[in-house]
Amino acid sequence: MNFNALPIDEIQVFADRKTGPFEWWRCSVGHGGVNSLPLPEKVRMGIKKLSPRLVRIFIQEFFFVYPDHGVYDFAKLDEYMDSIAATGGKVVASICIKPKCLYPATDQSVFMPNNVEEWQALISRMVQRYSVERKIVTHWEIGNETDIGEWGGCPYLIKDPADYYKYYVMTIKPILETYPNAKVGGPALAVLTEEFIRVFAELCYKENTQLDFVTWHRYTDNPQDHIQDIEKALRGLECYGENRPEIMITEMSKIFDKVSVEELAFHPARTAIIAENLFAALEHHIDWTFYYHIWDQCNFPPEFEPFYADPYIMQKHWNEIPHRFGLFGVNEEVRPAYFLYRMLTMAGDTTVESACTNEALLARAFTGSNDAVSVMVINRGDKGAGDRILTVKFNGLRPGIRMLKNYRIDGRKTWDEDTLELYPVEKRKVYTEETFMCQIYCPADSVSLLCIDQAAN
Numbered sequence: 001m002n003f004n005a006l007p008i009d010e011i012q013v014f015a016d017r018k019t020g021p022f023e024w025w026r027c028s029v030g031h032g033g034v035n036s037l038p039l040p041e042k043v044r045m046g047i048k049k050l051s052p053r054l055v056r057i058f059i060q061e062f063f064f065v066y067p068d069h070g071v072y073d074f075a076k077l078d079e080y081m082d083s084i085a086a087t088g089g090k091v092v093a094s095i096c097i098k099p100k101c102l103y104p105a106t107d108q109s110v111f112m113p114n115n116v117e118e119w120q121a122l123i124s125r126m127v128q129r130y131s132v133e134r135k136i137v138t139h140w141e142i143g144n145e146t147d148i149g150e151w152g153g154c155p156y157l158i159k160d161p162a163d164y165y166k167y168y169v170m171t172i173k174p175i176l177e178t179y180p181n182a183k184v185g186g187p188a189l190a191v192l193t194e195e196f197i198r199v200f201a202e203l204c205y206k207e208n209t210q211l212d213f214v215t216w217h218r219y220t221d222n223p224q225d226h227i228q229d230i231e232k233a234l235r236g237l238e239c240y241g242e243n244r245p246e247i248m249i250t251e252m253s254k255i256f257d258k259v260s261v262e263e264l265a266f267h268p269a270r271t272a273i274i275a276e277n278l279f280a281a282l283e284h285h286i287d288w289t290f291y292y293h294i295w296d297q298c299n300f301p302p303e304f305e306p307f308y309a310d311p312y313i314m315q316k317h318w319n320e321i322p323h324r325f326g327l328f329g330v331n332e333e334v335r336p337a338y339f340l341y342r343m344l345t346m347a348g349d350t351t352v353e354s355a356c357t358n359e360a361l362l363a364r365a366f367t368g369s370n371d372a373v374s375v376m377v378i379n380r381g382d383k384g385a386g387d388r389i390l391t392v393k394f395n396g397l398r399p400g401i402r403m404l405k406n407y408r409i410d411g412r413k414t415w416d417e418d419t420l421e422l423y424p425v426e427k428r429k430v431y432t433e434e435t436f437m438c439q440i441y442c443p444a445d446s447v448s449l450l451c452i453d454q455a456a457n
Contacts, residue, residue: 001387003441008389009358013365015373016396017353022366024344027278028089029327030056030251030290033096033144033153034297034318036063036076038083042332043295045086046420050341052089056250056290058144059093059126061155062303066099066122074129085136092139092250092290093130094188095123095171098155098307106309108149108157111167124174131179139183140175141215141250142168145190152190152217153314155307161187161199168200169209176210185213188250192216192229197236205239213287217251221273221382223280226252230284246287252277253292253325265296265324268410268445271336272380275447276362278344279378291337296326336409339422343407343449347374360385361442370454371398381444392450393437403453404430404438410446 029052031039039047047055059065063077084091099122102113113119130137145152146167147159158164164187172184187200197214204211214237218229230247237244254273257264264270274291281289299318304311317323322330327338348368354375356363362378373394379385406426408414414423430436432452440450 003389006387006389008391008439009356009361010391010393011357011363011375011377012355013373013375013392013394014353014396015365015367015394018367019351019353022347022349022351023282024347024349025051025053026282026286026288027341027344028052028054028056028288028290029294029341030092030292031084031294032058033060034314035300035303036060036080037297038080039087039295040332043328044083046328046334046338047087047089047294049345049420051345052087054092054139054288054290055084055087055089056092056141057084057094058096058153060096060153061098061307063097065097065126066101069101069118072122072125081130081134081136085134090138091130091136092141092248093137094141094144094250096144096154096156097122100306103307106307108155108309111146111156111158111163112170116170120170120174123171124178127175127178127182131182138181139185139213140172141188141213142171142184142186144188145217146187147196148190150308150310150313161196162203165200165203165209172210183212184210185215185245185248187215189216192218192232194232194236197233198239201237201245202239211245213246213248215248215250217292218249219251219253219255220277221255223277226277226281226286227284230281230286234285247285248288248290249281249286250288250290251292252281252289256323260321260324262324265326265329265335266413268336269381271340271409271447272378272445274337275340275376275378276380279362279364291327291341293326295328295332296322296324296330298330334415334417334420338420339407339409339415340447342420342422343376343409343447346407346451347376347449348372358385358388361388372451372453373397374449374451377442377448377450379442379444379446379448385444387441387443389439390442391437391439393435394432394452395435397432397434397436397452399433400431402430402432404428405451405453406440407449407451408446410443
C-alpha cells in the first residue's frame, strides 16, 4: 500500500459545541426464533459487555410451555430466559406460542384459539412467571411478522389490521391484569405499511386500548429505507398527537445476500452498512432498534414440525442457506459487527459538531466523561470514497497529556477472540493544545473510532 499516494480528506471536530445527547443504548440487539437452545456462556458475557437496557426475543411454540389443557411446563423456557437475563438487559418478548390443544389445526391462518379464557390463563401464567416473579420481561410484543406468517418465523398469518387488533386485545388483557406496569405493543410487521399502522393505531386510540410501542422489521443496505419507514410509522400514529407510542425496529440488519458463504459473515462491508443504518434511524427519531441477531444457530426441524405446516422454511434459511447475521457464529466465534456495538458504548454520551470534506463518508463526533473526545467514521465501499487518509482536526480541547487510540473494523480480525476486546490499530500518548490534529488511514468498507482520552498517570 502506497499511503503517500492516497487522497486526503479533512474532518473538523468541535469538542466545545454540544449538539445533544448521544443515546447509543437505543441501538440494542435481539435473538431467537430458530431453536430452543439458551445462549452459551461466551455469548452471554459478550452481550453483557454491550450494556443492553433491552433485549428483544421470541417466545416460540417450540418451548412447549402448554403441552395439554391445564398443564404448564416452563423448564425449557426457564433456561432460555435465564440466559437472556444474564446479559444484563430487560426483555422485549414477542409472543409466538400456538399450543396444539388450543389450536388443533396446523393452519397459520387460524389466529383465534378454540378457548379464549384458556388462552388468557396461559398468557397470565407466563407473565406472572417472567414479569412478576422473575422480573425479566418488561415489554410484551404481540406476534411476530404476522403479515407473512410462517415465512417470518411465526405460526400466525394475520393480514387484516382489524383482525390483528382482535388478537392483540385478547392477548394484552391478561398481561395487564397480571402485571399492570407492563408495556405492550406490536404488530412486528415484516413489511411496514402506513395503512396497517394507521388502522391498528386508530382502533387502539378510539377504543382506549393500551398501546405503548409500535414495531416493524427491516433488512436493507439503504439507510433511506429506514427513514421512510419511520416517516410512515409516525404518519400512521398521528391520531395520538404528541403523546404517541414509542416506535421500535425489533429486527434490523443488512439486506439478505444472494449467496450464503462463510466469508460474507466477516466481510467488513456488513459492519459499515449496519453502522450507517443505525445512525439514520437514530437521527430520525427512532426509539429503539434491535439488531437481528445475537447468535447464529442451526435449526432443528423436529421442533417446528408439531406446529408448522412447512418446517422446511426454517431448514432452508438456517441450515442450507444461513444468512450469517449473528454477532456470534454457530461455534460462538465473534463477528466484526459485534465490535460496532462495542464502539458505540465507547464513543461518549454527547454529540458535538463535526464537518467532513467528503460527503461519501459519514463522520459523527462525541464527548464523554473526563474530557474524552471521539469521532466515528464510516466508509462504505459502495459509496465510492475508496481508501483514503483522513486529517482529523480537533478544536476546543482541554490542553494536557492525553491518550490517542484509533480503533478500526476492516478486513482484518483485530480483536481478542477470548476477551472480546478490540485492539487499537494505533495507541500513543500525546500532548494536546486547545487544537490538535492527526492523520489516520481510512480504507473502504471500514468503521473507525478515533478517541482522545485522559491519559493514565
